[in-house]
Amino acid sequence: MIFNIVTIFPEFFDSALCCGLLGKAVDQGMVKVRLINPRDFTLDRHRSVDDRPYGGGPGMVMTLPPLAAALRSLESTGKILLLSPKGRPLDHAMAVRFSREQSLTLICGRYEGIDARLEDLFHLETVSVGNVVLNGGETAALHLLEAAARLLPGFLGHDESVADESFARGVLEHPHYSRPEEFEGCGVPEVLLSGDHAKIAAWRREGSLADTLDCRPELLHEAPLSASDLVVLRRLNLTRCRISKNCHLALVHAPVLNKHGQIGTVSLTNLDIHDIARVSRTYDMGGYYVCTPLQDQRRLGERLVRHWTNGPGREGNVDRADALALVRLVESLDHAVAGVREQTGQEPLLVGTSAASYATATMTVAQVREALHAKPVLLVLGTGHGLASEVLERCAGVLRPIRFYSAYNHLSVRSAAAIIVDRLLGDSG
Template sequence: MPQFHIVSLFPEFFDSPLGVALMGRARDAGIVDVTFHNPRDFSSDRHRHVDDSPYGGGPGMVLQGEPVAAALRSIPQPGRMLVMSPGGRPMTQRMARAWAKEEHLTIICGRYEGLDQRLFELFPLEAVSLGDVVLNGGETAALALMEAVARLMPGFMGKEASGDEESFSAGLLEYPHYTRPEVLEGLPVPEVLRSGDHGRIARWRREMSLRATLAVRPDLLDSAPLGREDALTLAGVPRERAGRNLSLCLMHYPVMLDAKNSGVSSLTNFDIHDIARISCSYAMGPFYVVTPLEDQQRLLAEILQHWTDGPGGRGNPDRARALRLVRPALSLDAAMTELEQRTGQRPRLVVSSATWPAGRNAPPLLTCADVLEWCRSGPVLLCLGTAHGLAPEVLARSDGQLRPVRFLQYNHLSVRSAAAILADRILGDYQ
């Protein structure tokens, strides 16, 4: 049960929130103990200034190291030292549980452009973020951290089970809640909650928790403790439309055959099979294979016939299901037209190529989150190049580009490997 030590230029910020509701009662009962340490009290400047302009120039001011260091050294037992900063590790419930076991916890509230970096060398400071947002200062974030930790202390919640069923406590988001009246503006409370059957209610709450997590934070399912019944529940939840709106397109023309020359590459059996399986696994739209050569078209038709309606498909129905997503196309225009006819909308064209960066006429750079948002509103065709990557004319006509998977490192993955990684980055494991 930690004692909190708050290092802040504005300790009065905490007067109201720490004096009301559960936090106020916990302080009155001695469950939560908070001390404040203002760096201004340790300033050597007669005006109590604690900030100065940054070396190297630039906007804003920086908190000076001397008064902050003196404030930290004035704390007899600082314990772990946390700095609230947008550049820190995002706070999680797991981190809050670990902090709740500490005897002392020092929280430093950043201001201006941040702290003098040398403080991180002088003290064992851990930067913590409230999320991908920038606040006026660290006080708001520090208050959130204190509440997250304090509510885990014995006696804080009153009914200890309350904290066990909240969001993230079991690795999932919480189920929805209802109270009186039984009917609110024509909307009734779900029948199961009025049934008195505690087993049904528990199963319903678990299912609603799983559904909420799948819809809003599917990333949490990677580490959540799930059983067989949970897996069956998730398998039965309809997936959102985003996956169906994303289609992969494997380009064999025009592609770069070397650093300067473009042309046509040959089909690869592995690429056809594996990218089709990726498309099927992520519940994506049709998978287009573009080649203008007649012999390559015939080869593709033979592969598809064998693995869908032929002996390969009869012996391996799963492979047949995946290969049925493949759509041969003579050109990128043909693929775009077919997808438009299928969906009733002109698809957005996104490219990812080993030839990145694409020069002065490069299409806008996109993140995988950008592509997912596009998929939620309409069809998207993601083009991947074979050989040495897509030709410049394909890049130039696209609506946006994704960087190669390992654009800062070794950038020579097979196209089927890149397709799998990009599909997962865009759609996630549970889309």
């Protein structure tokens, strides 16, 4: 496989290309690297490859003429990849795809980056190696080169190593151990010493699933999983739900706004009680408080909940009973706060939600997730046209509206609850 690397620092690659397995692959001719320096294609006596940005501002920009000439000097470029923080983040599937090419051309930027018109002149695929800014594309190019080259048949001693590694089968690899059997009081899991290959394989699969669930749960959405993997994952997940148990929800019916912006009280909605209870149960949350100052409404709600938890509803649908058992009908947000305090022994952090304006947002999803590790959080959702400002003001923070960059933001409160809870407790982050 041929890698053409366009770089103003060809010497950067010297040591990397001569050591370890990559060095061996280069010696054997399996991997060929050609370094092309845009400076060799400059026409001025300073051999300049950069100039000041149009529009002003700090830093320099890599100019087009030397880069275009460098690319045109290649007999065959193969696919041209521009390393850039704006690119699609490199992953295993991309590395597999690149490893199937006969040749690739990697362009390493420097300074503030490359004149954007390069993309008009050449067909480029832009690739990033992560949400960080590097000084130049050289480390990124090396990163990509190694990820693709090691997938070439014969690159590794055992080709099966590639098939068992992290990402290859959609999950992370299991943990490894080697000699000594005991070091500073740390032993090796006994099963690995047992010689029982079936048990070792089962232990490794569980380790692989456990590490994926802990470190990269979003991979499980796409990973091929067997029925026995699902049994293991459900068991593992049960021991990992402390964060979600710290998350509580309050659905406030007063004080909320009506469509004229006036403060008032809104009636209970059966669907909100059911659907948010089911969300709370699905995500293993600590509890769901339905807050209304109207006694007859609370009685109505309690009757409804009893029908499903202890009445005829339960006989027909135990799962619904399980979800509705999380519902508490209380007089006010203060009573919900007291309920969480009593249940957890800690004062909950109040996090408000609003569809009204991005300007009111003071807390990010990441900050709430962080808080959930330390203390209970009570997510406060409003019915009607949203929470009155007096409620939002007493919250420690308010989340940004869902789809805040869209002009239309009119979700039902139960849909909003599901989306917010998934952002906080879902498997994708």
